[in-house]
Structure formats: C-alpha cells, structure tokens
Amino acid sequence: MLCSRCGTHAAATGDGLCDGCAAAARRRAEPLAAPAVPGRRWLPALRSPVGLGRAVVALLGLVIVSDLAAIAASLNVRRVVNGFTGGGSAAYAIDEADQADLWMAIASGFGAVAVLATAVVFLVWFSRVRANAGVFAPDLMTRNSGWAIGGWFVPLANLWIPRSVAADVWKASRQDPYRGNEGLVSLWWAGFLATWFFDRAAERQYDKADSGSEIGTAADFLAISCLVDIGAAVLAILFVHKLTQMQHAKALRGPEPVAV
Structure with missing residues (x-):
C-alpha cells in the first residue's frame, strides 16, 4: 500500500x-524551543558595563567635590566684595581680591578637569550599553549605535538625540522591554540641560562683571549654578547605576525561551 x-x-x-x-x-x-541554557546565546555579543559604570559614578562624585570647591570659592568672592564695601585697608582688600581670584581659578580648573574626565569615560560607557541594548532588543533601536557618541556633537540636535538613544537603551535593558516608563531617563536629561544652561550663563556673567556689586552678584549666580550641577550629578549617578544594574541582571538571566 x-x-x-x-x-x-x-x-x-x-x-x-x-x-x-x-x-x-x-x-x-x-515546536522548537530556545537553547536549554539561558544566556549562552548572548554571551559572545555582550560586554559588561559594570566596570565602566563604577568609574563613571566615581568621576561624577569627583564632579560634585569640584562643585563644592567652586561654591566655597564663590562665597569667598562674595566675602571679599562685602569687605570692599565695608571699608578697611585698600592694600589688604586688594590682596584679598587677588587671593579670591586665585582660589576661583583653581576651583574652575579642578572642575574643568573633572568634567572632561567624566565626559570621556561616560561616552565609552554609553557606547557600550547602547551596543548591549542592540543585542537585547534590536527592534527597539530607532538610531544606529554611532549616535551614542556622535549625537553629543551635533549642534542643536545634541539637545535631544542623546536622550532618545538613552530611552531606547533603557527600554531594551528592562526585563520586559515593552512595559515600563523612562522617568529616570527624563529626570537625568532635564538635570543635564539645566546645568548646561546655568553653567554657561554664570560663566558669561562672571566674565563680564566689572564693579564690585556685579562681581558679587556673578559669584552668587556661580554658586547657584554649582548647586544645580550637584543635583544633575546625583541624577546622573542614579541613571548610570540603575542602567548598569539592569543590563548586568538581564545578561545573567539570559534570553527568555521562545517557542518557534
């Protein structure tokens, strides 16, 4: 038959x-199933962000220290300006002003070095978590991996492209990429934009100040911008720590078995 x-x-x-x-x-x-050992399919393509994440957090802590030093220098400038208006020896006041300028220059230099070092390590970390996100959920990536670094250097577009990349990475790094919110991403980005605008406005005001009252006001504004920067640094620490933790946990868990 x-x-x-x-x-x-x-x-x-x-x-x-x-x-x-x-x-x-x-x-x-x-029906076919996914590999019996979770995570084995991901391991060759993933690179751990843990070490870089810790380095970024440590450098952000250094930025906070530099901001505190800048606040102290700004308050010292205010004290000297108040001494000018209150009378006293002219020679002593000039010597105090020179000393205050020196401390302000040292604090500014320290802050510039801390910010530059943080920016470099952050970009390396950001590029790595973007690459990992492309393994976790490639369908959620709206921009290619080059934008993780390049997006920061495009004038005007750098006001929203990095945040968009970060949101995609955040979604892909969740245990369930399709559920949840990006509230911490939005807070981190709002803090970054706030400190970016405040820092530049404060520096311009301080550079243009001529009279004692203008210098005092500019010093006050510098102190306020440093406080904003500290708040932004704290939000950045939370963002970096949480995203690093999410990716590490997801990599250890491995992909969910999916029936074909």
Missing part, C-alpha cells in the same frame, strides 16, 4: 504514512 500523503512511497506506519511523511508530521507537531 502506498503512503496516504505523498502517494509515492510504501506506507510504513499504522497511519498509512511512509517514513519521510511520518517524520515531517512529528516535526510539525513538536
């Missing part, structure tokens, strides 16, 4: 099917 399905080969089973048709029927009836 011929196979009831193909009609070519001899039937070999009780269902009237040949060996080939019976094997095909079994394959269709038993």
